[in-house]
Amino acid sequence: MAEPRSDLAPDAVRHSQVAVVRLRPRASVLLAVTTLVGVVGFTWPLFLHGNAAAGQAHAADAPWIFIAVLPLLLAAVLSALAEGSLDAKAIALLGILAACGAALRVPSPGVAGFEPVFFLLIPAGRVLGRGFGFVLGVLTIVASALITGGVGPWLPFQMFGAAWIGFGAGCLPPVRGRFEIGMLAGYAAVACILFGTVLNMWFWPFGAGTHTSFSFVPGAGLIHNLHSFILFDLTTSLGFDLTRAITNGVLVLVLGRPVLAALRRASRRAAFGVPVVHEPTPCLTNEAPGD
């Protein structure tokens, strides 16, 4: 049998990353602004100066402002990303991967840190690009929250964390083979710990009480509060985060290669980023035969 259809994309596409969701200037600016707001939303307690009493008064309600604002910003980013560059193929792939990611979260929603949700997100961001990774992170968390009933004030922060992990996976340097798997596994482990740590921050101001050694003290300065926060993090969630880091890292080590291969094959077959060119019709005559 002769070659089957020669619609396999060329090597250039197969071996480099494709930007399935392209970051246009407007989307990039929005992404940057949202990220900034997000960073502030997570870390404001550390940088709070001045009036301690006012700070204390707002320690409980400040997170809620971010909880209200972040989803709106995320929605704006998603719509900007979708504009023009998100075609049916990308939507299909997003839907499938988000569903798979959500399904991965169902069997054990975080029991003892076994939460393999990032294990799919990271290879996907790696293969399909940072824009795709960002969107997939958000969607996976939303979908899984809806399935597991995990909707709550923590949701926007989780969405943000996952989006950054997917985005970061798409920014990793272009190495191949064994190094790639090692790099991704390392990234998965680090990302999991960071995710856990950063997510502690949003509720720390009111979650840790007011008079313990790891409580948030408004206006006490960066060093003091960072110290308190690290104590808080170590005592409350680090064990959990470490298990999750190991779980996801090992999963990437073991299953990373076939998953990457499957994603690359899907991306190749869907011919993402292959240009569609309509050549001008060379002086078309109107007398078509057989008619």
Add this chain to the structure above:
Amino acid sequence: MIRFSDVTFTYDGAEHPTLERVELAVGEGELCVVVGPTGSGKTTLLRAINGLVPHFTGGRLAGEVLVDGRSTREFRPRELADVVGMVGQNPAASFVTEVVEDELAYTMENLGLAPDAMRRRVEDALDLLSLHELRNRPLATLSGGQQQRVAIGAVLTASPRVLVLDEPTSALDPAAAEEVLSSLTRLVHDLGLTVLLAEHRLERVLPFADSVVLIPGDGRALVVGPAAEVMRNSPVAPPLVDLGRLAGWSPLPLSVRDARRQAGPLRLRLEGAAPRPPLSADLITPVEARLSKASVHYDRVVALDVVSLEVRAGEVVAIMGRNGSGKSTLLSHLAGARPPTSGTVAVGGVDPSSLAPRALVARVGLVPQDAGIILYSDSVGSECAAADRDTGLPPGTTAAVLERVLPGLPVDRHPRDLSEGQRLALALAIVLAPAPPLILLDEPTRGLDYPGKARLVRLLTELAASGHAVLIATHDVELVAQVATRAVVLAEGEVVADGPARDVVCHSPVFAPQVAKVLAPDPWLTVDEIRDALNVEIVHG
């Protein structure tokens, strides 16, 4: 209805255009069959009709494709969804829902139709494709032919005016394929749909085809025209057309009935000549496989009922019979899946179900109906290497066998990206590498084009000549006519006929190949036999 004006299409990164300067016009209500060897661009041509080429695949398109007055330059595939319905090879791959009715309604839900219109059209589709008895069945429990009919029905509910089918029977066994094709011809005749169909099983569709598009695939231009004219020079042709060309009949017959009406003179010319004598019936080669009074029961179902059978080295035995007659059960027991309920099964004198896997593959090899299910690596090369490892063969053995079966298969290709024929070749190579004396094939011609079939026939003949015993379970009577030395017909788990292939096949209206039907009562099976006989006649005359 459909018009290609000077269409040239090149995939991104490809050196040569896949379609070059295509001019094509298909009128309203036409059934147009697209013919060509695998890889010639049939799929590309069909996908250009609803704009998947180039909008989905990328690439450069010059010229214009007009469908019902809409150009695929301006209209994207989704804007053509109400005009063009598309059905692919594997129906299960396109299903979204779980139940027949839901699947039929799904297309319309996407188009935003009103519920009462949806309801009505679901009923229409159920009737048109005779699916009403299956309406509440889960899709996964349907047979292949039923699934493909549901897939066609799901497309029809959008009431398109053009139906495009890309080898809709490739993944089906011949009985199911026939079921789908007869549904299709009914749609063309009853509804006046315009249908474009790429198909390997030409013997079934040609009698109904209004026009044929031939893509030669070797760089020559497309040929379009009435079926009988185009088939005269087609490199891919069913036996009937080959026979007509050999005998110089005009107009070229496309159905057995037309051929028979012209066959009188040929029968006279062949009088006195006889086909080559079959392989001697009393072979003295060793018995490779033996079933004695073997019965197999699944719960209350009797799959094999006291079957006794011997297969000797050098024989090619065709096992025929309808679905569920016990063909696959017979093969799987010879392959040692489990011992029979009663009686004995022996391969090379040993019960195959008692053998360790490695010893088993060295004695008997089974190529399953869906060759893909024994392929699980991510490339052809690693598949071959894994096969060597699993069977303890020196590295490179399987790859060498593959090179003999089908030279030039790209080593880095993913097995799922291969064509059916290529996948079969790979599975065959894996099975043949340990050189088992007994080779079993389950429906091996599924999805093969004519060159692929010819290659399979050559390979099986060589294997038999080199002392392998070959058992083929098949519905494909043309394959049996070309390769089998002996035919066994099973019905309800019992052997109802067993004898030289020619005797068994020629005397059955169901199992007779096209040539035999045309030349009955003379026992001719293949066009090659007639060619030989005529040549002899010319030499002597």
